Amino acid sequence: MVDEVKAVLGTGKTIKIGNVDWIIVDDGVLPVVPSAFVEARHYDGLVYLSLAQTVIDEGNPPEVRVCTRMRMGLSFAQMMHAQLGRLISDALKPVDQSKAN
Structure with a gap:
């Protein structure tokens, strides 16, 4: 698990909150x-x-x-509510068959 955490830190993945880039640390939560x-x-x-x-x-x-x-x-x-609302709305949209392969 320690190697996984180091690997995530080594990738430099970040998330911007406001004007600050925060480093994403994944402790391996299942x-x-x-x-x-x-x-x-x-x-x-x-x-x-x-x-x-x-x-x-x-x-x-x-x-x-x-x-x-x-x-x-x-x-x-409230932010979680909005995010879940967007995800659920997206998931429930009918598939556009005209764009199918």
Whole structure:
């Protein structure tokens, strides 16, 4: 994992926030596919959002495994809302068949 982090730092990948270029550091967090909300609330200007994966394994009781617990300010929650809205809108657009190969 340490080699992976060094490789990412070595690529010089950055993201611009305002007028500053920030170095992107990937600590090797595994991707997950959440399928349930286990916490969704707001309090004192923060949004609390916890996501989980549902697991059904024959012979065992079904589980809901927490995969992430996010805490974010309302301004970031609004940015996330807008970004998700754009992604979902794009994904739901019909495919333009005239541009197919």
